[in-house]
Amino acid sequence: MRRAGLYDPRFEHDACGIGFVADAGGRASREIVDAALAALNRVRHRGAVAADHRSGDGAGILLPIPQSLFRDWAQRAGLFPSAPLGVAMAFLSNEPGDDGNRQRQQFRQLLEAACRQEQLQVIGWRVVPVEPEALGDAARRSAPRIEQAIISTAEGGGAFDAEARGYCARKRVERAIAASRLRGYLASMSFLSLTYKAMCAADQLAAFYPDLRDPRFIAPFAIFHQRYSTNTAPSWERAQPFRMLCHNGEINTIQGNINRMHAREGRLGSDSLAPEAVLVPVIDETGSDSAMLDNALELLVQGGRDVRQALAMLVPEAWEGFDVDPGLRDFYRYHACLMEPWDGPAGLVFTDGVRVGAALDRNGLRPLRYAVCEDGLVACASEAGAVDLGGHGLVRRAKLGPGEMLCVDPQNGGLQENEAIKRRLAAQEPYGRWLDEQLHPADTGEPAEDIPTDLVARQAAFGYTKEEFTYVLRPMASQGKEPIFSMGDDTAPSVLAQSPRLLYSYFKQRFAQVTNPPIDHLRERLVMSLRTYLGPPAPLLYDGPAAARLVQLDSFVLYPAGLEALRSLEAPFTSSDLDATFPVADGAAGLQAACERLARDAEQAVRAGATILVVSDLAASQARAPVPALLAVGTVHHQLMRRGLRGRTSLVVETDEAREVHHVVCLLGYGAQAICPRLGLASIEALASAGHLKGDAGDGRAAQQRYVEALEDGTLKVMAKMGISTLDGYQGAQIFEIIGLDEGLVEFAFAGSRSPLGGATFTDLGEQVLARHATGFGAASPSLVSPGFFKHHKQGTEYHATNPDVVDALHAAVPAQEAAAPVKATAAALVNATGAAAKEMSAAHALQRAVATGPDGNGYPSYERFARLVNERPPTHPRDLLAIRPGGPPLPLHEVEPASAIVRRFSTGAMSHGSIAAEAHETIAIAMNRLGGQSNTG
Template sequence: AHNGEINTLWGNRNAMRAREPALTAPVWGEGVERLKPVIWSEGSDSASLDNALELLVRSGRDPVHALMMLVPEAHEGAGEMDPALRGFYEFHECLVEPWDGPAALAFSDGVLVGSALDRNGLRPCRYKVTRDGLVVAGSEVGLVDLDPAEIVESGRLGPGELLVVDTRRKAILHNDDAKRAVARQRPYDRWAARGILPLRPTARLPDTPSLDEAERVARQIAFGWSFEDLRYVLEPMSSAGQDAVWSMGDDTPIPPLARVPPSLYVYLRQRFAQVTNPPIDPLRETLVMSLRMHLGRRASLLADRPGGLRLVQNEHPVLLAEEMAALRAVVGAQAVTLEATWQAASGPEALRAALDGLCRAVGRAVRQGARIVILSDVAANRDRAPLPMPLAVGAVHQHLLQKGLRTRLGLVAEAGDAWDVHHFAALIGYGAEAVHPWLALDSVRHQVEEEDAPARFRAAAEKGLLKILSKMGISTLSSYCGAQIFEALGLGAEVVDRCFTGTVSTIGGIGFAEIAEDVLARQRKAYPEGTTPEPALPDHGRVRYRRDGEDHGWSPPLVRAMHEAVAADTPPAYDAFRSRVAARAPASPRDLLAFRAATAIPIEQVEPAETIRRRFISTAMSLGALSPEAHRTLAIGMNRMGARSNSGEGGEDPDTYLPLPNGDRADNRIKQVASGRFGVTTQYLVRADELEIKIAQGSKPGEGGQLPGHKVTALIARLRHSVAGVPLISPPPHHDIYSIEDLAQLIHDLKQVNPRARVGVKLVAEAGVGRVAAGVAKAYAD
């Protein structure tokens, strides 16, 4: 049983299904088939963890051993750890990924009883021991009334720690003693050293010739690159070593309605945690986060022996060229490279056939002894079009799962269409254990002069991966790999069922034929017929407006029309603005809807406009993201209408709390309380008609806001109690909210400060948000 959430649940369930064909143990013999499925698919996260723990215990391990396997402490960077204990964790991380999340656990097999915390330790677990040997442990103080004079010991568990009571020996085992006893039962450190090969480049690669300019540009076009990807993604990553910082939000059409066909990655949207399983802060929790992965054939989860353990341990899921060469050299003939390309001249229908052939080839490679399969599109050229790598990885991963072969090999994507952090996350999330972005690295070497530019690009990509993991409250990449923590936006059932099985795709969308047409259209642009001049990299205008590029909801022509309508203040001028808006191509499902003809309601039955508009709000934009003048003008306008504006997360200037000479109110009736708590003071809270606790935001779900240093003026620094010129970052979670109970406490506190204000909680719509919303209502939000 546990108090908390298992944030890694999707990945843990998927991984256990993959392991089931390889489960063997002497205690079960032929009866092992009766154990399957190990995880009850309808069960809660507690039930799923209990299923896994019971499997290990009934197969011969004691509960402490089993729990140390499933919920290990963070050991990757713990230099002071006992070598035997480190060896235990290194051996077992080859068998099972962490079940992780903010969780306080209680466990027993009827003889041993224990409590434990996950590696983050974000849920409390306190304990007391009395003179007569009673041990009480729980998340809250005061669960049991105890005489203070009888208490001989009290304390709380730290991250990854456990406390065990052995009723047979009548002994209390604290963290170090309990773990040391388990770790020294077998020579795990020796087994791990013998069976795990760290991936290290043995020598610098010889200077291989880079692609010539014309061929590089042609391949970039064929793989869906644009000028913006080089300028605004690749250059910041490879020069500054940081993922690019963007203005949040996106006013371009959803992928199926885009004017310029986007890459397949854009159809996959990352899911994120909110309230009950909150995101974690990747900056504050650096010590418990890990990108370590293992490549190769896995042993049975139930085997407590080294067997044929031969895995390659990799600390960097984004592989540089020299690491890719080292991987091929270390594994030798058991590393098989398969082409992820197809004959362009065969037309759109050949894409599906190419996927079928690739899956059959992987199955043959496994049966012939391959331990690592590399899906590569390096061979893409004028005649052979690349398979979109998410399709290739997803189809192969699902094929191996269906055939019961997934744990018999590691999967690497050698991808020309991967250059952005989201691309790497999607490939890993759908089954790749490492990615070699060969075209991105070649482009980096050409685009940025510094010798260490590829390493900086990789560092930026991996920082971005940690941020994506943290959005879901996950600490380790091994628990994210194959977890499929995405929703599809605009992909049809045939694609989802074949390549992204189990992914939610609410509105349906395009199939293999449309994907193939998009690939072939890029192929024709990359390799035009005849004597056409060599093509230049297109500027799709997705980041900033371009006349011939992607459509934008707030394009300069629309903004100018709005300015003219406001300046003229006449119905014809507003009609001209409205007609421009109506002339836009559909950008979202809402634009495809129309009103059915029906009998009109008598106007007398309709509320007056003045009543209706009181329900309007202007959504949250902080003082800092907006200029003080714009922030103030929005507030005044909405207040004049009797409607409400929202302050955003940056606080307010107290000068606006004084009424203006004409009676206008210049502050916001809705005041936001966000994770950074910038500008949140008692004076700020008592002025609100409504208080909004921002848990998540649609334009950046699972992330905190970020105000660049150049926007932090003296005024903004004063209001946010900071220093001018210093970037201000709100953490992804509220550091005092890791459960519904914590949220209820903040709601209660806010109502004590301002009893007349309604308190709301801002969430983001995603599959399953209803359960979270029900929890918010139970926490007494209005």
């Protein structure tokens, strides 16, 4: 599905039932297939159906190719291949008539040509038998024509060699489809495994595909999946399993994973697999987050890595804060140099076509239970009891813990549990020696006592305010924590603000929701990490000591001394400074010109060999104005992405602008890997030196350390509320929504971010930068202002929706002594209520009475004043810009349906208990009961 209006497929979520059934000895049987289909039926409750009660969210099964079934087909077609057959499961256009025939034929020709390029041969096309009456109406209407291309190897080679060539052929087909905009999708294309899936409920899958009931359809294992589309529209393509895995959960870091995979394109190190042009784009962005994880796993496995190693790279366990085996720690440390985590709650079932297994994310937020039977049957599922174990002898039951893995490998002893798998992974290579020889641990530096002579001028030019020191910076330096504010912000969005605000304020942090839990950064600190790497990352498919040749920092926050130490490193850690300022004389247009220059300079520096770029606004002065740090970072990051150079360098920011937690998480989210908040540190030193910090006695060093601790702790908290555990998973993930920036500007510097509204342009931002610059470097005696961004005050310029005038008017309209008696429907509730609850209910009835009594009632003039203050306020929300379009001449009342009948069709949206308070649920229910409408509690 494509983006349209406010709909964006990137924000779809799902929750699923998953599992596998396998024979530990690799013996193929019909019993395995039947057990998997029965287990799939038992997790049917994990899915949902459409209004026709039959079209499901999607269900599927993935299993090894039953060679006997397809050889029988080939022999009936007069074909007698000697090598094992491969099968491509193709979903073709269902368009009727000549146009549909043309599209289907074009797809077949594309696939056959791609196979020839990989020395494979399509020996025939098999129309997959289906029974459409098993589906619901919606699924039947959208059902593709399903065919299987039967493929043989045109020359010698093993099964895994043929598998790699089949993968490359499929990538060629996908590129051609994307270029031609044909409708076509390959659910699987392999010499080892085959996927049957449909937009149906679990118990309809075998009824729809007669193949799954064929006695010849035997397998040593089978993976099953029932999809639940939490807030998505079901589709045939998004049903699971995919080609190598099925997934229950969310990938919270997905945008960053996509961006970083794009950054690697151009130097994947794929020479032994295929020319890189065949493999890119690695990630198919039309798929779900689960499908994209499948894309990444495929590349790593086809590139030569064991499937267990590849999955441990993508979804590592929490190794940073736990006491794990030193060899295993080295394994994870080494692979962290190559791949950032695909982080989020995840239950995974995987296969490479020979082995089958399961794994959990580092937090273990999606359950997987397994059972091992005496006769070798191994069953794993998201629910206990999904697989019938009767008749298989004694059973040992267990569950996977956080970060654990299970695998059935018939070629190497059968069942392998977590400890054995991890031991094997750790012993594959001398990872510890490689790290000792290549990895360069670096220090973030020590606090400095330097205070610039033009401190106040720089503070004013970079938008510091008096209230920011009072409410934010002093508490950070005193307590080592980000200050806590009330939920919500009653000021206008930045694009509507009466006083210009910094660019960071246009970016709103997203958070985990729907089926996706946030984590507690205090309780779960052991699974979290702020580790970051700088330097030239090795090609993804490379496996050797040079991959560890990076600079490692334990935190992203650098003191000036730490930054200078980075600048002094020798090759291969060559740094280059990028000036993020522009001449004041250039006017507002100078900002866009400076960004375009930054983009060019960054590209040239990387091509010249710079592996650490330092974006710096230190040159800001009376003659030069700073480019907003977030705009500078986004510009450089996305320019290098567009040029295929981002994977060759690291991005460090030296800025006088960023000083709050939200500022640094924005910079990290748009590509920064380390940040030196130079003026923020100097400002804390100045506060301590002046004695403005309680208990510090002028100890600026301790104050700076607490300030850095506050930045780090606040960053962990922001990551945790999105369910992300590691900084390298958050970097470049762009987990923000932009409110009020021009579309062209967003595409230039923040491409891929959700931005539902237009707004400020380069010129607008340039004018704001110059206005701030003038208050600092342009003033004879610069001083800081208090516009009232954090708290309303009389001298402030920023309007607050709940300012004292509005609150006073509301109180005047509903004085406590005039609280009306409750209506009969809620009399008992009010009688039983006590304390604050009684006062709130009483006030609500008083407001209702004030409005209902009309102009002659005692409360109406006060209510009228309150309503006027709200209705005539400056635009504070986007909705304040809307006007109701005239509806034409009024109709006589007798022609209009009465309000009492209209409101009976009202219903409230479903929100689960816990997402809003019990009081809110009850209040909504009371209101809808009074109206005669419907209250959906979720």
